[in-house]
Amino acid sequence: MVGVLARAITHALVGLEPRRVEVEADVHENGLPTFAIVGLPDRACAEARTRVRSGILSAELDFPRGRVTVNLAPAGLRKEGSGYDLPIALAILAASRQIPQAELNRHAAVGELALDGRLRRVGGVLAVAEGARRLGIECLLCPPESAPEAAFAGVRPIPVAHLAEAVAYLRGELEPEPVSAPAEPEAVSLPDLSEVRGQERARRALEIAAAGRQNLLLAGPPGTGKTMLARRLPGILPPLDDEAALEVTRIHSVAGLLPPEQPLLHTPPFRAPHHSASTAAIVGGGPGIRPGEASLAHQGVLLLDELAEFQRPALEALRQPLEDGVVCIARAAGRAVFPARFQLVATANL
Ligand SMILES: Nc1ncnc2c1ncn2[C@@H]1O[C@H](COP(=O)(O)OP(=O)(O)OP(=O)(O)O)[C@@H](O)[C@H]1O
Ligand SMILES: [Mg+2]
Numbered sequence: 001m002v003g004v005l006a007r008a009i010t011h012a013l014v015g016l017e018p019r020r021v022e023v024e025a026d027v028h029e030n031g032l033p034t035f036a037i038v039g040l041p042d043r044a045c046a047e048a049r050t051r052v053r054s055g056i057l058s059a060e061l062d063f064p065r066g067r068v069t070v071n072l073a074p075a076g077l078r079k080e081g082s083g084y085d086l087p088i089a090l091a092i093l094a095a096s097r098q099i100p101q102a103e104l105n106r107h108a109a110v111g112e113l114a115l116d117g118r119l120r121r122v123g124g125v126l127a128v129a130e131g132a133r134r135l136g137i138e139c140l141l142c143p144p145e146s147a148p149e150a151a152f153a154g155v156r157p158i159p160v161a162h163l164a165e166a167v168a169y170l171r172g173e174l175e176p177e178p179v180s181a182p183a184e185p186e187a188v189s190l191p192d193l194s195e196v197r198g199q200e201r202a203r204r205a206l207e208i209a210a211a212g213r214q215n216l217l218l219a220g221p222p223g224t225g226k227t228m229l230a231r232r233l234p235g236i237l238p239p240l241d242d243e244a245a246l247e248v249t250r251i252h253s254v255a256g257l258l259p260p261e262q263p264l265l266h267t268p269p270f271r272a273p274h275h276s277a278s279t280a281a282i283v284g285g286g287p288g289i290r291p292g293e294a295s296l297a298h299q300g301v302l303l304l305d306e307l308a309e310f311q312r313p314a315l316e317a318l319r320q321p322l323e324d325g326v327v328c329i330a331r332a333a334g335r336a337v338f339p340a341r342f343q344l345v346a347t348a349n350l
Helices: 048-058 085-095 101-105 125-134 144-151 163-170 200-212 226-230 242-254 279-283 312-317 319-324
Strands: 004-014 017-028 034-038 067-073 107-109 139-142 156-159 216-220 301-304 326-331 334-339 343-349
Touching: 004 085, 004 101, 004 125, 004 334, 017 085, 017 125, 034 048, 048 085, 048 163, 067 085, 085 101, 085 107, 085 139, 085 163, 101 107, 107 125, 125 139, 125 144, 125 242, 139 144, 144 156, 200 216, 200 226, 216 226, 226 343, 242 334, 279 312, 312 319, 319 326
Parallel strands: 004 107, 034 067, 107 139, 139 156, 216 343, 301 343
Antiparallel strands: 004 017, 017 067, 326 334
């Protein structure tokens, strides 16, 4: 018997850049029962096998008997994380003719499956949605918590809480819930400069640094309020404009740090890594090429408290972003450019 091939569209992220990934599923009902995922999946992505099988059965759908092969194309691009669960499940369901392929073609999909078929939020949905929009795909199937984030990319998010809901929607049996964009960004309470007593010169220095977005070193005897002053800089910075907010949100979303109640970050970020932080943690990198503290502080403040205690290589690695405003990371896994235009505030004891 000839196998049935179906496909779903999603995106892999290289740094912040979305790359189109076609999830192809090939089902041979008569073959020996196997389920393989190929196309350079990482551990979390390969484990989709267990979640997808369980999710499909929990949604009271049929997991095809026989040989199931899923290919994540292009095969040379690394696929990381659990966001491929939903497109893999949908491609298998289309290949076993449980949902119409024509309808699936109009959608991109992203989301992690729970064993009971519910959808879980993953990082990077904003960038994935931007990739879909660039391809001319208008709708993105995603977990409900990610829907506001996807809406900022200009696609129509289809929030689905459960795999069964996604299937019912694609069969035309269910209207998706409308996504209400959160009207007002929630006010975040930041430490207030008015709490500082005296210290006129230091406060003036903070205000000048804030006005000119200049870097600042607070040096003085122990216990004189250096850390306290440095932490109060974000409170006197203006909120981010829409373009900057989108840029900051994209970075935090890829790092999986976007708070669910705040789909668009309008306050300048504040990052204060501990002095034991590694070079990769500060400028970015690691096996998955993640943004580092310097990029998470983009458009905001990077506080290096007790500057002298930081490891020399980590400090040296900050020279490039301080000059260029970007971090270029090249690893065996690929190359990525992250924006990193931050205001550096350092403290030191005298
Ligand atoms: N001018 C000030 N107004 C109000 N509180 C202050 C002031 N200076 C210091 N403090 C208080 O003193 C404590 C110590 O301040 P802080 O930790 O900022 O000092 P530091 O200069 O960073 O010290 P260290 O060098 O030990 O890190 C804080 O809890 C802070 O609330
Ligand atoms: Mg201190």
